[in-house]
Amino acid sequence: xxxxxHLCIIGVGLIGGSLALALKEQSACGRITGCGRNIDNxxxxxxxxxxxxxxxxxxxxxxxxxxxxxxxxxxxMQPLLEQIAPSLKPDAIITDVGSAKxxxxxxxxxxxxxxxxxxxxxxxxxxxxxxxxxxxxxDLYQGRRVILTPHxxxxxxxxxxxxxxxxxxxxxIKLMDAALHDHILAATSHLPxxxxxxxxxxxxxxxxxxxxxxxxxxxxxxxxxxxxxxxxMWRDICLSNSKAILEAIERYREExxxxxxxxxSSDEQTLHTMFTEAHDARAHFRRLxxxxxxxxxx
Amino acid sequence: xxxxxHLCIIGVGLIGGSLALALKEQSACGRITGCGRNIDNxxxxxxxxxxxxxxxxxxxxxxxxxxxxxxxxxxxMQPLLEQIAPSLKPDAIITDVGSAKxxxxxxxxxxxxxxxxxxxxxxxxxxxxxxxxxxxxxDLYQGRRVILTPHxxxxxxxxxxxxxxxxxxxxxIKLMDAALHDHILAATSHLPxxxxxxxxxxxxxxxxxxxxxxxxxxxxxxxxxxxxxxxxMWRDICLSNSKAILEAIERYREExxxxxxxxxSSDEQTLHTMFTEAHDARAHFRRLxxxxxxxxxx
Numbered sequence: 001x002x003x004x005x006h007l008c009i010i011g012v013g014l015i016g017g018s019l020a021l022a023l024k025e026q027s028a029c030g031r032i033t034g035c036g037r038n039i040d041n042x043x044x045x046x047x048x049x050x051x052x053x054x055x056x057x058x059x060x061x062x063x064x065x066x067x068x069x070x071x072x073x074x075x076x077m078q079p080l081l082e083q084i085a086p087s088l089k090p091d092a093i094i095t096d097v098g099s100a101k102x103x104x105x106x107x108x109x110x111x112x113x114x115x116x117x118x119x120x121x122x123x124x125x126x127x128x129x130x131x132x133x134x135x136x137x138x139d140l141y142q143g144r145r146v147i148l149t150p151h152x153x154x155x156x157x158x159x160x161x162x163x164x165x166x167x168x169x170x171x172x173i174k175l176m177d178a179a180l181h182d183h184i185l186a187a188t189s190h191l192p193x194x195x196x197x198x199x200x201x202x203x204x205x206x207x208x209x210x211x212x213x214x215x216x217x218x219x220x221x222x223x224x225x226x227x228x229x230x231x232x233m234w235r236d237i238c239l240s241n242s243k244a245i246l247e248a249i250e251r252y253r254e255e256x257x258x259x260x261x262x263x264x265s266s267d268e269q270t271l272h273t274m275f276t277e278a279h280d281a282r283a284h285f286r287r288l289x290x291x292x293x294x295x296x297x298x
Numbered sequence: 299x300x301x302x303x304h305l306c307i308i309g310v311g312l313i314g315g316s317l318a319l320a321l322k323e324q325s326a327c328g329r330i331t332g333c334g335r336n337i338d339n340x341x342x343x344x345x346x347x348x349x350x351x352x353x354x355x356x357x358x359x360x361x362x363x364x365x366x367x368x369x370x371x372x373x374x375m376q377p378l379l380e381q382i383a384p385s386l387k388p389d390a391i392i393t394d395v396g397s398a399k400x401x402x403x404x405x406x407x408x409x410x411x412x413x414x415x416x417x418x419x420x421x422x423x424x425x426x427x428x429x430x431x432x433x434x435x436x437d438l439y440q441g442r443r444v445i446l447t448p449h450x451x452x453x454x455x456x457x458x459x460x461x462x463x464x465x466x467x468x469x470x471i472k473l474m475d476a477a478l479h480d481h482i483l484a485a486t487s488h489l490p491x492x493x494x495x496x497x498x499x500x501x502x503x504x505x506x507x508x509x510x511x512x513x514x515x516x517x518x519x520x521x522x523x524x525x526x527x528x529x530x531m532w533r534d535i536c537l538s539n540s541k542a543i544l545e546a547i548e549r550y551r552e553e554x555x556x557x558x559x560x561x562x563s564s565d566e567q568t569l570h571t572m573f574t575e576a577h578d579a580r581a582h583f584r585r586l587x588x589x590x591x592x593x594x595x596x
Contacts, residue, residue, distance in 0.1 A: 075566075125513055128517075145513060147513070174513075180506075180509070183506065184506060184509050184510055184513050185513075187500075187501055187504060187506070187510050188501070188510050188513055188514040188518055189514075189517065189518070191497070191500075192497060192517065192518055192521045192522075193517075194554075194557060195493055195497060195521075195554075196521065196576075197557065197572065197573055197576040198550065198553040198554045198557055198576075199489070199490060199493060199550065199553075200576040200579050200580050200583070201553050201572060201575055201576050201579065202485075202489075202546075202549055202550050202553040203485055203486070203579070204575065204576075204579035205553075206485060206549075208478070208481065208482055208485070211478070211482050212482055212485050212486050213582070213583050213586050214586070215423055215443060215445065215472075215482050215483075215486060216423075216486040216487075216583070216587075219426075219487065219490065219491075219523070219524045220486055220487070220490055220583075221583075221584070221587055222520040222521070222523050222524070223490045223493075223494065223520070223521055223523075223524060224490075224580050224583065225517070225520050225521075225580075226517045226520070226521060227576045227577065227579075227580040228577055228580040228581055228584065229573075229577070230577075231570055231573035231574040231576075231577050232570065234569075234573045235566060235569040235570045235573060238560075238561045238569050239561075239564055239566065239569070242561050242562070242564065245561060246558065246561055246562060248500075249554070249557075249558055249561075251500055251504075252496065252497065252500050253551075253554070255496040255497075255499050255500040255503075256492075256493075256496045256547070256551070259492055259495065259496055259547075260544065260547055262536075263536050263537075263540050263543060263544055263547075264540070264544060266537055266540065268373075268533060268537065271532075271533040271536050271537070272529055272530065272533045274495065274499060275495055275527075275529035275532045275533060276529040277499055277502065278494075278495040278496075278498040278499050278502075278525045278529075279525065279526055279527070279528075279529050281498050281499065281501070281502035281525075282498050282522050282523075282525040282526040283526055284511070285498070285511050285514070285518075285519075285522065286519070286526065288511050288512070289514075289519055
């Protein structure tokens with residue numbers, strides 16, 4: 001028996017499309033209706049067997065659906081909730097894949113008055129710099145973590161359905177407070193993206209940019225990979241998690257201040273200590289990731 | 299006929315060891331004498347066929363050698379030049395692999411009075427976060443660039459030998475002014491390392507560091523890889539190229555200021571423009587690297 005009879009995925013790109021592919025492979029879903037603005041992408045999604053049918057009208061797409069997954073940039077969440085609210089089936093479960101959870105809860109409060117029992121905010125820790133349904137991967141969530149941040153009114157039944165949905169894609173569920181989620185993601189994902197975007201801009205704006213890109217070694221390729229992520233998605237993440245991101249940037253600048261001061265004063269001992277601590281912390285992090293991979297996760 | 303009869307490599311690690319392996323594979327060198335402080339590493343180098351013999355005394359090791367390659371951290375360059383100067387064969391060619399060229403020229407001026415005609419400063423743009431002779435790779439320089447920064451007294455003959463040495467390892471030679479080299483390397487390599495070291499320290503010092511490393515996605519692995527580089531080497535690079543590195547950090551901070559201001563003021567348009575410019579510049583950079591790989595380089 002499928003986990004979900006009729007699912008609606010709004011935003012059929014890398015994240016939404018990969019979810020659909022995995023659910024179909026596991027026969028975990030009876031029917032998947034897609035929704036989006038780009039008809040070419042939706043037709044492609046049908047051609048690839050990612051969705052069964054689609055509507056470009058969210059209010060139409062969600063009609064009769066048991067579970068709705070919002071897989072759109074954070075800035076579209078509130079207008080989308082407003083559009084679908086009137087045509088939702090009673091007790092239809094709503095979840096999302098957004099990278100900031102406090103602002104999603106704020107948006108839902110604003111639209112629904114009080115937070116619905118069937119609302120289960122979520123965030124799969126997966127993805128890459130590609131986008132669009134052609135980038136969707138059936139195993140994107142295999143061994144990955146999905147953080148769910150249920151609020152105080154979330155029903156056990158709704159939470160259980162969303163947990164099972166992600167588990168059938170091979171993901172591991174972690175429950176967490178929305179504020180802690182936002183803080184951790186600011187540190188591990190949002191800050192590194194801000195640093196990479198800024199570095200690439202700084203290099204591109206240099207009068208020597210041609211030479212700079214010509215003489216760059218392999219390390220710079222890895223270091224700048226995340227700067228090729230979707231600009232709209234990241235604009236919205238900045239707006240949606242601005243408080244935690246600004247705090248993370250501030251702490252980072254203090255760290256950079258210390259390094260800059262040590263270079264300015266040619267402080268050999270401090271430089272050596274700082275780089276050794278960073279080296280050891282990265283080695284620890286690598287071992288954690290390696291262990292996770294060996295245990296079948298990644 | 300070999301390019302070099304008797305070569306001395308001081309510092310038989312990833313960089314020096316890979317050079318030796320490639321020269322031996324190409325029969326480009328008659329005999330290779332290694333030099334270093336760690337006898338275990340030197341014995342390992344003999345066992346692996348990287349060098350033919352060794353001495354732990356640099357003055358002894360260079361005796362009778364035609365070419366000497368200094369593959370040690372930047373901070374050791376000047377003391378080493380002082381040690382080897384008295385026992386160098388007349389016209390022995392001296393080259394190095396250091397990441398900062400102006401300071402190497404300063405060190406040589408200091409030791410020799412005037413810059414010797416047989417001095418050819420060099421820098422292979424290759425390497426990874428590993429170290430020691432066991433990390434040496436026969437193809438490390440295949441398709442890589444080696445920047446040489448001959449000074450005004452460098453003889454054509456000495457330059458030609460060092461060019462041929464690297465070309466026989468599969469590298470492509472670029473000649474450049476030492477100051478431009480230092481500026482470009484500060485931007486493409488030294489600054490990214492400073493940013494990565496600082497990020498890993500900032501994450502490791504967080505009260506939530508366990509959760510942070512637990513919930514990190516793949517992007518952070520790539521982004522922090524270079525933070526696992528050798529602390530001593532990077533301490534010395536900071537001391538040797540401090541001016542260009544501090545300038546690069548300063549320009550970077552201005553870029554980060556602009557981003558921070560846009561987030562603080564929720565300036566959607568500016569954020570979108572900044573991320574789009576970064577995205578496009580990274581895509582351009584990726585295409586350059588892909589083309590280089592397709593043309594047999596990397």
